[in-house]
Amino acid sequence: RYGELRLLGRVGRVANLGGKKVVPAELENCLRAVAGVADVWVTVLQDRHHRDYLAAAVETARSREVIERELVRHVAAWKLPKRWLLQRHLPRTDRGKLDTAALARSLSGEAGAAEG
Numbered sequence: 884r885y886g887e888l889r890l891l892g893r894v895g896r897v898a899n900l901g902g903k904k905v906v907p908a909e910l911e912n913c914l915r916a917v918a919g920v921a922d923v924w925v926t927v928l929q930d931r932h933h934r935d936y937l938a939a940a941v942e943t944a945r946s947r948e949v950i951e952r953e954l955v956r957h958v959a960a961w962k963l964p965k966r967w968l969l970q971r972h973l974p975r976t977d978r979g980k981l982d983t984a985a986l987a988r989s990l991s992g993e994a995g996a997a998e999g
Contacts, residue, residue, distance in 0.1 A: 898927040898935040905962050910937060917953045919945040922973060924981050925964065928991055938990040939964035940981075942973045966990055 898905050907925035914923040922942040927935050941950065947967050954963065968989050974982040 896927045898937055900935060900937070900961060903961060905937065907937060910939065910958065910962060910964070913954060913957045914939065914941060914950070916957065917945075917950055919943050920950065922981060924973070924983055924986050926983075926987060926990065928966065936965040937962070938966035938968075940968040940970070940973055940986040940990060942971070943969055944971050945969075 896907065898907065907927060910925045911923050914920055914925070920941055920943045924940045926938050928938045929935055943950065947969055950969075951963060968986065974985040976982050
């Protein structure tokens with residue numbers, strides 16, 4: 884009569900990258916394991932043709948090239964973010980959490996962000 888319900892995490896958006904699915908949280912976990920990465924937020928954005936791509940905001944002093952080189956040891960190259968925002972300190976809310984609204988604005992429109 885009574886069942887059990889387990890919450891394993893938030894359901895987030897799944898990116899469809901050329902017919903392959905990837906959950907941003909998977910990439911976040913891999914990025915957090917890279918030496919020199921303090922915090923990270925990965926999201927799904929769409930290009931002008933409405934195709935999904937991943938974008939990552941990373942709190943680090945390391946370069947994109949170094950992070951990508953480490954990351955491809957743990958995830959397939961097709962899962963790498965196409966847009967990056969690398970900063971020593973990512974914006975935070977008054978409660979100390981990542982300011983995902985500010986990060987989303989930066990990732991979707993920042994002129995200096997790199998697209999692959």
